[in-house]
Amino acid sequence: MKATRRTFLKGTAATAAALAAPAIIGRAQAADPIKLVSILDQSGGLDIYGRPMVSASEMAVAEINEAGGLLGRPVELTMYDPQSTIQLYTQYATQAAASDRADVVHAGITSASREAIRPTLNRFNVLYFYNVQYEGGVCDKNTFCTGSTPAHTVEKLVPHVMNKWGKKVYIVAADYNYGQIIADWVQKYVAEQGGETVATEFFPLDVTNFGPTIQKIQAAKPDMVWSALVGGAHISFYRQYAAAGMKGSIPVASTTFGLGNEHQSISAEEGNGMLTSYTYYEEIDTPRNQAFVKRFKDQYGGADAPYLNELAVRSYEGIHLWAEGVKAAGTLDRMAVIEALEGNVTYDGPSGVISIEPTSHHATLNAYIAEVQDQKFNVLEKFPEQKPTDTMQVCNLIENPNQSAFLFENGLEAAGIK
Numbered sequence: 001m002k003a004t005r006r007t008f009l010k011g012t013a014a015t016a017a018a019l020a021a022p023a024i025i026g027r028a029q030a031a032d033p034i035k036l037v038s039i040l041d042q043s044g045g046l047d048i049y050g051r052p053m054v055s056a057s058e059m060a061v062a063e064i065n066e067a068g069g070l071l072g073r074p075v076e077l078t079m080y081d082p083q084s085t086i087q088l089y090t091q092y093a094t095q096a097a098a099s100d101r102a103d104v105v106h107a108g109i110t111s112a113s114r115e116a117i118r119p120t121l122n123r124f125n126v127l128y129f130y131n132v133q134y135e136g137g138v139c140d141k142n143t144f145c146t147g148s149t150p151a152h153t154v155e156k157l158v159p160h161v162m163n164k165w166g167k168k169v170y171i172v173a174a175d176y177n178y179g180q181i182i183a184d185w186v187q188k189y190v191a192e193q194g195g196e197t198v199a200t201e202f203f204p205l206d207v208t209n210f211g212p213t214i215q216k217i218q219a220a221k222p223d224m225v226w227s228a229l230v231g232g233a234h235i236s237f238y239r240q241y242a243a244a245g246m247k248g249s250i251p252v253a254s255t256t257f258g259l260g261n262e263h264q265s266i267s268a269e270e271g272n273g274m275l276t277s278y279t280y281y282e283e284i285d286t287p288r289n290q291a292f293v294k295r296f297k298d299q300y301g302g303a304d305a306p307y308l309n310e311l312a313v314r315s316y317e318g319i320h321l322w323a324e325g326v327k328a329a330g331t332l333d334r335m336a337v338i339e340a341l342e343g344n345v346t347y348d349g350p351s352g353v354i355s356i357e358p359t360s361h362h363a364t365l366n367a368y369i370a371e372v373q374d375q376k377f378n379v380l381e382k383f384p385e386q387k388p389t390d391t392m393q394v395c396n397l398i399e400n401p402n403q404s405a406f407l408f409e410n411g412l413e414a415a416g417i418k
Helices: 005-009 012-019 047-066 086-099 111-123 154-165 177-192 211-220 235-243 287-299 310-329 334-341
Strands: 023-025 034-039 075-080 104-107 127-130 138-140 143-145 168-174 196-203 224-228 252-254 275-278 346-349 352-357 362-373 376-386 404-406
Touching (some): 034 047, 034 086, 034 310, 047 287, 047 310, 075 086, 086 104, 086 111, 104 111, 104 310, 111 138, 127 310, 127 334, 143 362, 154 224, 154 275, 154 362, 168 211, 177 196, 196 211, 287 346, 310 334, 310 352
Parallel strands (some): 034 075, 034 104, 168 224, 252 275
Antiparallel strands (some): 023 075, 138 404, 275 362, 346 352, 352 362, 362 376
């Protein structure tokens, strides 16, 4: 059963009733299961990102249980749908910690949802995993970030496209924390490569008319456009850009295009030639990834199954990495699991080997560059086991384990990064 937003708006009693009825998947057949709570948007404006993450989470837990569970106990997955509403993230995080008594919570898509969850779970001393690509900067002993940060992707793609296309960059980005901070990173890396950012524009998530901006790009004559646009409404940019005849003259690079399956939502002609960078592509040509993709497609709709993007695989690998930490610790004790994950724990998943960089609690990951071709990604380059060097500049949880902050919240300059 899924709790609805209306349920919560009816008042405290109704809220309590709704919170008591989460979706429980893979209910333990034996007593005393290990409790893993997932809080991801399965409806609302962010469901295009959340639904593949939910499926990948289900698959990871099923695999752990099929292999005998953890510490001789099954893992029980409880799932909540916050419906793309921050208030519900806070309420479900409280439910997970106080009532469900979760052993671990894997949750959140946007930075806003993460920052609603993180302090709540810290108060209850419940281990937290954030499995989403983001702008970097979270430094928290209780939190592990398995998604990519700009050091994994933006730092790799900027020199690649500048060498290929030129040094003048025009940035278009979503107007919230992620887009603004990613724009900061792009400008920083472009400057370090001897390039120039000729303009930066931000757009609210519901903007669909990019005509005036396309005219500005035509007038500015950059060597490329860097897109950090996000969500369903912003897909309009790529269609309007192609319709204006711009694709052939000013190419586009992005580390957000494809996360919402945009490459399959627009035509091949509109998308061909764009360059992207992520820490996972469905097209990675390894036996482990091919077997993973086949299992996922067989289980979730065959040819109609969603494209497996970085967000889904980060969720899958994040759960498996936590499981490896529990195995290494030999206990569910929170601090013992944290110390194990800070050690030599690794998981060899579909994206490659993933581990935790101990000073930042962020993942060390393979990174890739790929070109869009006929609504698929053609992987061009691989960067093995890249560290989160952006967050490592401001975070050292070994020397200062009491750090608990989102250090890039007010931008890179405020965090001491020029």
